[in-house]
Amino acid sequence: METRDLQASERFAPDKMQKCSLFQTQRLWCDLYCLEPGQAQKVHSHAGSDKVYLVLDGRAAVTVGGEERELAAGQAVLAPAGQPHGVRNSSEARTTLLVMTAPPIS
């Protein structure tokens, strides 16, 4: 059985946001994003994949389709295929997010 402990999977780096893969299959990606204060994933889009961001710790300013909203731990957002999206650690503390993408980006 493939299990993962999220806290043990966390990895931070001073130069950029870290994307830690939890599970990768032909049908989905499940990742942990670890952002130091001020770090970000640039706004981008992919035509054929939907993405869900869930803030696990800290606070994140999430952009979807030109709108930005600040989310706290326990809040989630959908970035539908084709919509520009990105995330930024808008807090003074480390921020972690669970990110699921389906299907994987080819």
Place this chain on the structure above:
Amino acid sequence: METRDLQASERFAPDKMQKCSLFQTQRLWCDLYCLEPGQAQKVHSHAGSDKVYLVLDGRAAVTVGGEERELAAGQAVLAPAGQPHGVRNSSEARTTLLVMTAPPIS
């Protein structure tokens, strides 16, 4: 922007586990499972969809492919397509899980 607050989305019932949909697209389902002590999702399988369970609160005994393992909050498991899987609240407290399925079960 479609956002969800997980705590506000929780719903429990005395007769059976509650499955609360957070996001449904053509490519994925993202649900919150809410289980009172002793409640369970029966072991089942689906040939074409992968599933990820993440325990958010409480403890869950998760079965995948004939093996059962107890997971605590912050632990996740992959149930690959075709493998029998299910979940049971093995604790004395309420248990919630984030569950992602891709693609949706047809």
